[in-house]
Amino acid sequence: MGSKPHKLHIYFFPMMAHGHMIPMVDMARLFARHGVKATIILTPLNAALFSRTIERDRETGLEISIRLINFPLVEAGLPEGCENLSSVTSREMSPKIYKATELLQEPFQQLFEEDHPDCLVADLFFPWATEVANKLGIPRLVFYGISAYALSVYHALRCHKPYQHIESDSEDFIVPGLPDTIKLTKRQLPDHMREGTENHLTKMIEKVIKSELSSYGVVINSFHELEPAYSEHFRKVLGRRAWHIGPVSLCNRDNEDKSCRGNQTSIDEHECLTWLASKKSNSVLYVCFGSLSRSSTAQLLDLAMGLEASGQQFIWVVRKEKTEEEWLLEGFEKRLEGRGLIIRGWAPQVLILDHEAVGGFMTHCGWNSTLEAVTAGVPMITWPLFAEQFYNEKLVTDILRIGVGVGAQEWCQWPDDSKVFVKKEDIEKAVTRLMVGEEGEELRSRARALGDMAKKAVEKGGSSYSNLNALLEELKLKCP
Ligand code: UDP
Numbered sequence: 001m002g003s004k005p006h007k008l009h010i011y012f013f014p015m016m017a018h019g020h021m022i023p024m025v026d027m028a029r030l031f032a033r034h035g036v037k038a039t040i041i042l043t044p045l046n047a048a049l050f051s052r053t054i055e056r057d058r059e060t061g062l063e064i065s066i067r068l069i070n071f072p073l074v075e076a077g078l079p080e081g082c083e084n085l086s087s088v089t090s091r092e093m094s095p096k097i098y099k100a101t102e103l104l105q106e107p108f109q110q111l112f113e114e115d116h117p118d119c120l121v122a123d124l125f126f127p128w129a130t131e132v133a134n135k136l137g138i139p140r141l142v143f144y145g146i147s148a149y150a151l152s153v154y155h156a157l158r159c160h161k162p163y164q165h166i167e168s169d170s171e172d173f174i175v176p177g178l179p180d181t182i183k184l185t186k187r188q189l190p191d192h193m194r195e196g197t198e199n200h201l202t203k204m205i206e207k208v209i210k211s212e213l214s215s216y217g218v219v220i221n222s223f224h225e226l227e228p229a230y231s232e233h234f235r236k237v238l239g240r241r242a243w244h245i246g247p248v249s250l251c252n253r254d255n256e257d258k259s260c261r262g263n264q265t266s267i268d269e270h271e272c273l274t275w276l277a278s279k280k281s282n283s284v285l286y287v288c289f290g291s292l293s294r295s296s297t298a299q300l301l302d303l304a305m306g307l308e309a310s311g312q313q314f315i316w317v318v319r320k321e322k323t324e325e326e327w328l329l330e331g332f333e334k335r336l337e338g339r340g341l342i343i344r345g346w347a348p349q350v351l352i353l354d355h356e357a358v359g360g361f362m363t364h365c366g367w368n369s370t371l372e373a374v375t376a377g378v379p380m381i382t383w384p385l386f387a388e389q390f391y392n393e394k395l396v397t398d399i400l401r402i403g404v405g406v407g408a409q410e411w412c413q414w415p416d417d418s419k420v421f422v423k424k425e426d427i428e429k430a431v432t433r434l435m436v437g438e439e440g441e442e443l444r445s446r447a448r449a450l451g452d453m454a455k456k457a458v459e460k461g462g463s464s465y466s467n468l469n470a471l472l473e474e475l476k477l478k479c480p
Contacts, residue, residue: 007063008118008475009037013108015101015123016046016071017085018291019368020145022262023221025050026248027121027143030458032062033251034468039117040064041108043071045083052260067115069107076100086291091414095200101125108132118479121219127204127211139216139478146367146388147222148242149230149399152178153391155238163189164196170409177237179229180399187410188390217241219471221248222371223457223464226450227395245468247375249350249368250458259348266345272315272352275341279313282359282444285381285435286352288317289364293385295319296415299422304332306427307340312435314340315358317347353378359444360434362406365392374402377451379443381406381430383422386413402447404439406430 010031014024021042028038042050047066057064071083076099081087088094105128112120112132120140122129133140144151153175157163160176163186172183186194192202212218217240224231224244234240252258259269276284287307289295295303300318307314333342349369352358353376361373362381370392373380380403382393390411396403407426415421434440457464 006476006479007035007037008472008479009039009115010119010121010475011039011041011112011115011117013041013120013122013126013129014143015085015125015145016043016083016097018262019366020123020125020143021046021050023145023246023248023368024121024123024143025053025262026251027219027221027245028064029053029057029062030245030248030251030468031472032057032064034472036472037063038065039115040066041069041111042066043083044068045071045081049263053257056257067111069104069111072100072103075103098125098200098204102128105132112136112138119216119475124208124212125204127207130211130215134214139475142212142215142218143221144218145221147227147230147371147392147395148220148234148244149222149227149395150367150388150391151218152230152233152238153182154388157189157193163194169194179233182391182394182398184390184394185409188384190386190411212240217243220244221246221367223247223454223462224467225453225457225463226371226374226400243467243471245464245471247371247454247458247464249372249375250455252350255351258351258354261348261350263346265343265348267343267347269348269351272341272343272348273355275315276352276355276357279357281356283313283435284355284357285310285312285314285360285362285431286317286349286358286378287314287362288347288349288369289319289383289385290366290369292366293319293364294413294415296417296419298418298420299415302420302422302424303427306424306431308332308336309424309428310431310435312431315343315347315352316340317343317345317349319345350376360431360440362431365389365396367392370396371454374400374447374450375454377444377448379403379434379440379447381434383408384411386411400446400450402443402450404430404433404443 012024012028014021028040032038054066076096078096109132120133121143124144130140156175156177162173162176166173169187170185175182192199220242222244223246234242350372353372361378363369365382365384380396382396382403383406384390384393397405406422408422456462
């Protein structure tokens with residue numbers, strides 16, 4: 001009798017942020033469906049957000065589980081319960097989270113050596129993971145959580161620094177050396193890049209780049225057909241080994257999977273679906289700015305007024321606490337009953353985007369949200385705030401032409417409470433452009449075509465499906 005073929009065992013270790021854990025847990029589930037034994041490393045509070053999903057997968061026979069690692073809260077000077085970037089409430093707390101990620105090296109190494117998996121997929125925020133894996137001769141793959149396009153823009157900016165000789169903050173400059181003409185302004189870049197200063201993040205980025213160069217390669221939550229020129233650029237010009245294996249959100253097939261994805265939702269799934277079912281196709285705008293954004297009170301007020309003035313139907317996800325509702329126009333919710341649904345807290349985003357009543361998405365252009373909109377075939381109103389979101393806006397509006405910009409001009413992660421970045425008139429204009437008339441229809445039909453390509457990519461024989469199989473075959477050869 002021949003011996004059983006070796007089943008690959010892969011560790012998945014995401015950064016403690018929804019925008020990283022959600023896609024990496026989906027990725028682990030995808031790998032498990034391709035016959036891998038998948039182990040996801042999470043801290044206790046974060047594990048609780050995913051345990052039901054993983055339990056459901058195990059019930060279907062997949063070999064997937066969570067292993068806990070304690071988050072060094074006390075050592076990093078963080079308060080009880082702060083195990084996630086979305087629990088950070090002040091600018092001063094951010095470096096402490098990054099400190100905690102450094103302190104995870106020792107306990108992680110212990111787990112890793114004990115279990116000795118065949119491969120490690122670890123987040124960019126753990127640059128030390130490459131060394132830990134290399135010591136045992138285990139390949140480490142890097143997960144950035146962004147596209148090959150954004151990685152290419154980032155490398156071009158870092159290498160050429162085209163903003164350095166630009167006087168004005170609002171003057172356009174071209175990012176050189178890329179397949180398309182991408183124009184940005186200095187105001188759309190992070191402070192540290194614009195000012196050439198160092199902080200905890202820039203120091204970490206240097207380590208990240210170094211560690212990537214000695215790692216096995218990069219796994220990308222995107223699909224080749226979405227960004228063929230950048231998929232090529234990343235490999236051929238930047239010389240990286242990379243596998244496009246997404247969109248990973250497509251592993252959520254039924255409503256329960258889609259609605260319990262990465263957090264407890266603040267609205268009942270059935271209530272949400274009943275509300276949407278009462279609306280015509282493509283008549284609802286979904287408004288959500290991800291898991292980390294902080295809007296000023298003044299900005300929320302202008303957004304409320306812009307949405308009201310547009311006359312369109314919408315679902316609006318608001319992250320503000322209930323006690324901070326002074327931003328709501330007097331009687332706003334009552335007046336717009338039936339037309340506008342406000343979700344305070346966490347929305348079942350993929351469930352909403354996939355509903356046929358949804359015809360547009362006002363988004364901060366976080367990569368997951370952008371890709372989820374593409375996958376659902378929904379065009380976007382782009383409102384970037386920080387991180388690489390201004391680059392993503394250009395992909396959506398100028399390259400793919402599946403969205404309109406709202407007119408955001410300034411990179412800002414911690415806005416003053418009185419600051420208005422986009423005025424209500426501009427919001428109203430963008431909503432009307434997308435939701436009413438011919439231009440919106442054109443954007444929608446291009447978005448739909450991309451959505452079809454996304455679904456094909458992960459089906460048997462599709463590009464992402466084949467890429468994942470090729471990666472697994474290669475890994476199997478390394479550990480027979
Ligand atoms: N998300 C969600 N409900 C919400 C807010 C966010 O399901 O109310 C999910 C969204 O579907 C996406 C992730 O959280 O998968 C956010 O990631 P993204 O990269 O878009 O933005 P970030 O939160 O990292 O800024």
